[in-house]
Amino acid sequence: MDKKILETVKELTAEQLGIEVDEVNEKSSFIDDLGADSLDTMELVLALEDEFGIEISDEETEKLKTVADAVKYIEDNK
Amino acid sequence: MINLEGKTALITGAARGIGKEIAIKFAETGCNIAICDLDKEKIESTIDEIRETGVEAYGEVCDVTSMDSVKDMVKKFLEKFDKIDILVNNAGITQDTLLMRMSEKQWKNVIDVNLNGTFNVTRSLIRSMMKNKYGKIINISSVVGLMGNAGQANYSATKAGVIGFTKTVAKEYGKRNIYANAVAPGFIETDMTEKLSEKAEKDLMNNVSIKRKGKPEDVANLVLFLASDLSDYITGEVISVDGGMRM
Numbered sequence: 192m193d194k195k196i197l198e199t200v201k202e203l204t205a206e207q208l209g210i211e212v213d214e215v216n217e218k219s220s221f222i223d224d225l226g227a228d229s230l231d232t233m234e235l236v237l238a239l240e241d242e243f244g245i246e247i248s249d250e251e252t253e254k255l256k257t258v259a260d261a262v263k264y265i266e267d268n269k
Numbered sequence: 270m271i272n273l274e275g276k277t278a279l280i281t282g283a284a285r286g287i288g289k290e291i292a293i294k295f296a297e298t299g300c301n302i303a304i305c306d307l308d309k310e311k312i313e314s315t316i317d318e319i320r321e322t323g324v325e326a327y328g329e330v331c332d333v334t335s336m337d338s339v340k341d342m343v344k345k346f347l348e349k350f351d352k353i354d355i356l357v358n359n360a361g362i363t364q365d366t367l368l369m370r371m372s373e374k375q376w377k378n379v380i381d382v383n384l385n386g387t388f389n390v391t392r393s394l395i396r397s398m399m400k401n402k403y404g405k406i407i408n409i410s411s412v413v414g415l416m417g418n419a420g421q422a423n424y425s426a427t428k429a430g431v432i433g434f435t436k437t438v439a440k441e442y443g444k445r446n447i448y449a450n451a452v453a454p455g456f457i458e459t460d461m462t463e464k465l466s467e468k469a470e471k472d473l474m475n476n477v478s479i480k481r482k483g484k485p486e487d488v489a490n491l492v493l494f495l496a497s498d499l500s501d502y503i504t505g506e507v508i509s510v511d512g513g514m515r516m
């Protein structure tokens with residue numbers, strides 16, 4: 192897993208959800224572990240799109256459950 | 270007092286009538302304007318009029334009942350303007366007749382423009398508004414969506430539907446600084462009400478306290494208020510502009 196992407200995703204996640212970066216690890220589930228609601232997830236996706244210059248469709252968004260899922264998606268689509 | 274400089278508004282069905290008046294009123298306060306409609310010629314003449322105020326204005330032919338057409342229109346406008354701050358879902362039609370004579374087609378046509386059209390355009394723009402963390406959405410409902418009206422089962426159903434939709438959008442996106450309100454006009458003099466019979470017109474006017482018909486400008490003034498920061502603590506609301514037709 193690309194360390195740099197992972198760090199950026201963790202930072203954006205923490206910022207978006209108003210929590211500390213060290214509360215987030217690659218296994219964290221956005222909804223179950225970090226308390227995101229579906230709108231938070233959407234907004235995080237928008238932030239990731241901006242940061243990495245990618246597009247994440249609504250169907251793909253549904254599949255991104257954990258930090259690792261997001262990192263993998265970014266690696267594959269960057 | 271109201272200054273929309275630096276903002277851009279998308280107004281549907283704005284080649285004539287209430288939508289056109291809204292576009293012009295917005296432009297007079299410095300707002301850049303994007304309009305769509307079915308009527309190409311009228312779009313062009315309306316755009317010319319709007320540009321006289323000095324703002325940037327563009328029009329697109331777009332049928333709001335077609336999601337593809339709407340997506341394409343929104344994409345083009347976002348390329349031209351970068352962001353759209355204000356959305357006015359105004360495109361609407363009537364196909365009046367008593368329920369017992371109403372065909373399935375008449376029912377569906379009206380739902381398609383007034384309700385599905387509102388969904389299509391809002392759905393296509395909401396992501397971009399979320400990104401900007403700002404949006405003022407104003408949906409044009411109608412007083413008959415609140416009180417019903419003989420001969421307008423289809424139309425009143427759509428206008429009531431728009432109110433439920435508006436409140437839901439207000440709840441879903443309030444946190445993101447996106448506002449959604451509905452406006453419920455009464456009897457306004459436009460091409461839409463032109464085709465009413467004299468009797469129907471008289472019956473409607475009987476219930477109006479302010480003894481004149483409404484003008485597109487009366488509606489546009491309220492929409493302008495809801496698009497401006499004067500209404501920054503108002504969302505999920507339905508405001509009538511009907512001269513007291515429904516109290």
Ligand SMILES: NC(=O)c1ccc[n+]([C@@H]2O[C@H](COP(=O)([O-])OP(=O)(O)OC[C@H]3O[C@@H](n4cnc5c(N)ncnc54)[C@H](O)[C@@H]3O)[C@@H](O)[C@H]2O)c1
Nearest residue numbers: 282286287306307332333359360361411454456457459461
């Ligand atoms: N006039 C009234 O008394 C009154 C009262 C209450 C609510 N309203 C609402 O106000 C809005 C504007 O009405 P108006 O009186 O200006 O009517 P209008 O008929 O003058 O204007 C409606 C505009 O919408 C456009 N339009 C229709 N179908 C479309 C489609 N599929 N895609 C894109 N554009 C389309 C038309 O070409 C037209 O330019 C409507 O939603 C109407 O229901 C009007």
